[in-house]
Amino acid sequence: MTDFLPKEVLAGLEEARKRSIRERSRLRVRVGTEIYPIIRFWDDGFALDADQVAHLRGLVDIYDGTRHLWQSLIVASEVEAGELICVMKRSTAALDRAPLDYARDENAPVGYLPRL
Structure with a gap:
């Protein structure tokens, strides 16, 4: 069927397919001030x-909507079939609190009551 369609129509269909994938995906990668939608994640x-970004390397933040999920280190990226494939060396989960530098006792009290 694609043999009979003009090149302009094929280009329009491809652009519409890419736009629907970008709008459907909630995952985003943030590099500095730039934000790019993630098409596929593994x-x-x-x-x-690949039309939005040609090369990506270094420390990036990955979000699901507005929720910060991971901080990742990208070591390699290459373009394949219109997609920029990024390989992560490490991916650290983002926490909403500072990490503890000691082991917390599971039977420790949550808080103390003042003496009256």
């Missing part, structure tokens, strides 16, 4: 639209 990497 254990040690993710794919971005």
Whole structure:
């Protein structure tokens, strides 16, 4: 069927497909002030639209909507079939509190009552 369609129509269909994937995905990667939607995500990497970004390397933040999920280190990226494939060396879960520098006793009291 694609043999009979003009090139302009094929380009429009491809652009509409990419736009729907970007709008459907809630995962985003933030590099400095730039934010790019993630097309696909797997254990040690993710794919971005190669039309938006040509090369990506270094420390990035990954969000699900507005919720910060991970801070990741990208060691390699290459373009394959219109997607920028990024490989992560490490991915650390983002916490909403500072990490403890000691082991917390599970039977420790939550708080203290004042003496009256």
